[in-house]
Amino acid sequence: MSETTEITNEILEALGIDNDYRTESLELLEKGESRYLRDLKLNLTSTLTSEHLSTKECALIGLSSAINNNNKVLTQFFTRYAEEQGATTAETAEATGCASLLASNNIFYRFRHFTQKEKYSQIPARIRMQIMMKPVTGKEFFELMSLAISAINGCEMCVNAHEDSLIKMGTTEERIFDAVRIASLVTSAGKIIF
Structure with a gap:
């Protein structure tokens, strides 16, 4: 499993969404191995506190x-x-x-x-x-x-x-x-x- 897929799965897990869930945007980020996925995860986490x-x-x-x-x-x-x-x-x-x-x-x-x-x-x-x-x-x-x-x-x-x-x-x-x-x-x- 690639690092971007792991990060995507961590985001989905945090949101309580099944690991199979993908939007076209999420797929583009994941397939392109975008570093933005890590930013997305951290930004989402920072909304909680x-x-x-x-x-x-x-x-x-x-x-x-x-x-x-x-x-x-x-x-x-x-x-x-x-x-x-x-x-x-x-x-x-x-x-x-x-x-x-x-x-x-x-x-x-x-x-x-x-x-x-x-x-x-x-x-x-x-x-x-x-x-x-x-x-x-x-x-x-x-x-x-x-x-x-x-x-x-x-x-x-x-x-x-x-x-x-x-x-x-x-x-x-x-x-x-x-x-x-x-x-x-x-x-x-x-x-x-x-």
């Missing part, structure tokens, strides 16, 4: 990111991981809801930002956002998940608004940075494993 986030928070950010990216394999993995870290069904549901709500918000506010027309800022959004009022994960953490999803979706206005809100709540920049780092790595892994 943080010096500034609890393991449950890492798992919920990973879950929300995987759902946002419509990635079935990583959604299943991060759901299991979140549950193992003590996340309740209400918390995993909230990570799911966050991804869905931010998908609409990010499109809507990106549109407002892109057009820069005052008229669009005066028209009510009419997007229901009650989940943000009393989140079961807490206001600060919901903002953190919202920021991570907004970063994935590329909404500059949303990223700035959530980051500003978090700073005003007393959230450290290291905590914010790690949330976005996890979201970026989950998104990256989802290009290979889905």
